[in-house]
Amino acid sequence: MTGISRRAFMAATGAAAVAVGTETAATAAVTSPVAWAPATPGADVHGGVLADAAMVWRRLPGGWQEGPFLGNGFLGVHLYQRSGEGNVLRFMLNHSLVQDQRGQWEAAIGYSRLPIGYLTLTFAGTVTAVDWRLDLEHAELTGTVTTSQGSVRLSALVLDQRDVLLVSLAPSAGEETAAWGFTPLPSHTTRTIRRPPDYTGNPDPVVADGHVEQPMHAGGGYTTAWREARQGSRRLLAATIAYGYPDSTGVEQAVRTVRQTLDGNPEAQVLAHRLRWKRFYRRSLVSIPDKRLQRFYWIQLYKMASATRENAPVVTEWGPWFPEVGNSWTNIWWNLNVQVAYPLINGSNHPELDAITTTFRKYHENLELNVRPEYRDGDSWALCHPGDRMLRPGPRYVGIPGVSPNDHTGNLTWAMHNVWLAYRHSMDAGVLRDVLLPVLTRAINYYARFLVEGSDGRLHLPETRSPEYANASDATYDLSLIRWGCRTLLNTAARLRVDDPRGPRWREILERLVPYHRNDQGVMIGADVPLAESHRHYSHLLWIYPLQESLDRRSFEHWTSMRERWHGYSFAAASSMETLFGNPEEALSHLRFFIDGNVVDNCAITPNTMYREGSNFAIESPLAAAQSLLDMLVQSHGGVVKVFPAVSATWADVSVERLRTQGAFVVDASRSEGRTDWIRVRSEAGEPPKLRHGIAGPFEVRDERGGRLPYRGTDTIEIPLRKGATAVVARRGVRPSGARDVPANGSAAAWGLP
Numbered sequence: 001m002t003g004i005s006r007r008a009f010m011a012a013t014g015a016a017a018v019a020v021g022t023e024t025a026a027t028a029a030v031t032s033p034v035a036w037a038p039a040t041p042g043a044d045v046h047g048g049v050l051a052d053a054a055m056v057w058r059r060l061p062g063g064w065q066e067g068p069f070l071g072n073g074f075l076g077v078h079l080y081q082r083s084g085e086g087n088v089l090r091f092m093l094n095h096s097l098v099q100d101q102r103g104q105w106e107a108a109i110g111y112s113r114l115p116i117g118y119l120t121l122t123f124a125g126t127v128t129a130v131d132w133r134l135d136l137e138h139a140e141l142t143g144t145v146t147t148s149q150g151s152v153r154l155s156a157l158v159l160d161q162r163d164v165l166l167v168s169l170a171p172s173a174g175e176e177t178a179a180w181g182f183t184p185l186p187s188h189t190t191r192t193i194r195r196p197p198d199y200t201g202n203p204d205p206v207v208a209d210g211h212v213e214q215p216m217h218a219g220g221g222y223t224t225a226w227r228e229a230r231q232g233s234r235r236l237l238a239a240t241i242a243y244g245y246p247d248s249t250g251v252e253q254a255v256r257t258v259r260q261t262l263d264g265n266p267e268a269q270v271l272a273h274r275l276r277w278k279r280f281y282r283r284s285l286v287s288i289p290d291k292r293l294q295r296f297y298w299i300q301l302y303k304m305a306s307a308t309r310e311n312a313p314v315v316t317e318w319g320p321w322f323p324e325v326g327n328s329w330t331n332i333w334w335n336l337n338v339q340v341a342y343p344l345i346n347g348s349n350h351p352e353l354d355a356i357t358t359t360f361r362k363y364h365e366n367l368e369l370n371v372r373p374e375y376r377d378g379d380s381w382a383l384c385h386p387g388d389r390m391l392r393p394g395p396r397y398v399g400i401p402g403v404s405p406n407d408h409t410g411n412l413t414w415a416m417h418n419v420w421l422a423y424r425h426s427m428d429a430g431v432l433r434d435v436l437l438p439v440l441t442r443a444i445n446y447y448a449r450f451l452v453e454g455s456d457g458r459l460h461l462p463e464t465r466s467p468e469y470a471n472a473s474d475a476t477y478d479l480s481l482i483r484w485g486c487r488t489l490l491n492t493a494a495r496l497r498v499d500d501p502r503g504p505r506w507r508e509i510l511e512r513l514v515p516y517h518r519n520d521q522g523v524m525i526g527a528d529v530p531l532a533e534s535h536r537h538y539s540h541l542l543w544i545y546p547l548q549e550s551l552d553r554r555s556f557e558h559w560t561s562m563r564e565r566w567h568g569y570s571f572a573a574a575s576s577m578e579t580l581f582g583n584p585e586e587a588l589s590h591l592r593f594f595i596d597g598n599v600v601d602n603c604a605i606t607p608n609t610m611y612r613e614g615s616n617f618a619i620e621s622p623l624a625a626a627q628s629l630l631d632m633l634v635q636s637h638g639g640v641v642k643v644f645p646a647v648s649a650t651w652a653d654v655s656v657e658r659l660r661t662q663g664a665f666v667v668d669a670s671r672s673e674g675r676t677d678w679i680r681v682r683s684e685a686g687e688p689p690k691l692r693h694g695i696a697g698p699f700e701v702r703d704e705r706g707g708r709l710p711y712r713g714t715d716t717i718e719i720p721l722r723k724g725a726t727a728v729v730a731r732r733g734v735r736p737s738g739a740r741d742v743p744a745n746g747s748a749a750a751w752g753l754p
Contacts, residue, residue, distance in 0.1 A: 046282050049741050050137040053298040055752035057132040064323040064617055065606035068134045068141050071306035075163040076320030086126040091119040094322040095241040096313045101218035106396040111388035112189035112330040115322050120181045125149030136302045138274045150174030160273045164261050169235040184212045190326020213251045220245030225254035229262045238262050284349040285657035287741045292748035296595050299609050300626035313389035314355045317618045327616045331386040334411040335467045340569050340624040342418050346425040347630040349660040356418045361435050366391040370398050381442035383412035401450040402462030409464045412443040413481040424662040427685035437492050444485045458514040468537040472526025476516045480543035486510045522555030534565035538573050545577045548637045567603045568594050568611050568621025575628040579646035588648045591628050636661035642692040643669050643679050653742035663687040678730035686723030692716045698732040
């Protein structure tokens, strides 16, 4: 076995490396104490906030919903101990590219993501205690494992830039024999719903020294490879997964990746990993007095960046972290789950995580496979759930309005709303031209072919499925998406200066589409179908949020009056809707109810900020809840940027930096003693900002050098700004300062198992 330098071990365990006189300047930089020292709380604002948000484990986690997690959008790792394995830790390994390729069955079966297996670290003694810290700033788990025979110091991370798990071990006397192993899991879908009788799992794996090769019936396969390098008592393990479909099982790539990682310069790779994560967090800042919620928010940013990337697959229910027990959510759900997971990336200023726009840009031609063959005219597209990362549904189709079963009709149009949000936050015309216009046009075309004129002269939609509630004609869910889609297509054509021949049809639909059906409680599910019981999905209120067509308190209150079947994303949506109504205390109440771990309908957030629905696991609800916090702090819709529109009276101080809004504005702002002090707005696209500033009393509008800027208005002001220019709006006599971590308004425990 090839050895590894002492410097590499010191680097991987976080020890300070000492540069010797013969080293070059570049090598000295790599091995300097600064490079490897843990983050120092308070070294800078972001560093202090992230140090405070670190997750902590003083008790052993027992599974997916408790353990620390690592990832880079592709390779995902969970760490925990299973009951009855007192001297073993499991490092569950998964990869978001690894899926079956048998398209004769629906996506959740034939294109199912596949479980891979887990590394085991077996100790000489029984584990008696752990002391772990998940350092968000460096995306690294560090700490100790104490056993009845000694202890082991460990450090673990998944390289940001390479699909490699690195684990450094420093055992004490008594634990020198701690040993690695790997257990493959059966290569078959864990979904049992609609599993066909002729389904068979993939062949047994081929086990070799240092790697396990898993062939697939469809061809190709995937390989897990690992190797440990030792020098004295110090040890460094590298592990990877390579997916080789259709040409190989990935064995050569996996073995080569491990070899190159250990035989190269591991400490330089760790340094690059840490620097990339530090840069990631410094794209924006959020600080509020509620430190439990503040920590939760930063963990969701860590989770999102661990789960997805621009060039990675769209997140499934579990992200890259396939649970050991699997369950039924084996691919991508497009009827809410993806759509509510991704808005967070916009306001937090992380467009590099936008896998949705990239997916539709690359794989849009597969959308035609989602409609029944008789409707494949090249101009009608739709989207099933579940589907795979390439938008393939297998032999499962979007429903035909008026013909049962008729589910999935709104998935594609709602997904286009995510693409539209990406455009609005960047103002990148390429997103409009290359993705939104062609895809949304075909989504609306699919709807339009089924619209029928009623005796009232209105256009009606035959029966469809209002997601997770009931079938209905004129389903509010679908009507709201049709309205949004037609309006957006007209605006897009105007923005691109395209004289689209379909424009008159879009206008006709907007003018003649039947209004939403109502009763005394507000907007109904659809014609003759009231909301009569608790509804977790809020699909009939999509026009309130996120489409923001209009506000209707009566409809909202009727939905919120029945919460017994709500799930996590229901509370997140209710919170965000309350921010639109301007009710900060109610918005915070919904959000805190969810993150405080309350159980409703046997669903709850987990200690590591994941989420469970009964025995199923998911990640989208906590991600949606992080967006709810952003909605309290900065909103943008209809061309107006609202700063601190729904901040609780209990939050006397708030500080935000580089939050991104529609119109491609970047906003910094500060609040102290319960009032807004100043706002800084930079226009990245040259759009003139309309700003609802919320500053009480006299204010001034200046440029970055202090010169006065012209503006129009009072409570909402319009400021003419050229591309790249900045305006500062401040209370008279107040000068803007830097971002800060505001004081806490109470104590709060760390996330994890503290």
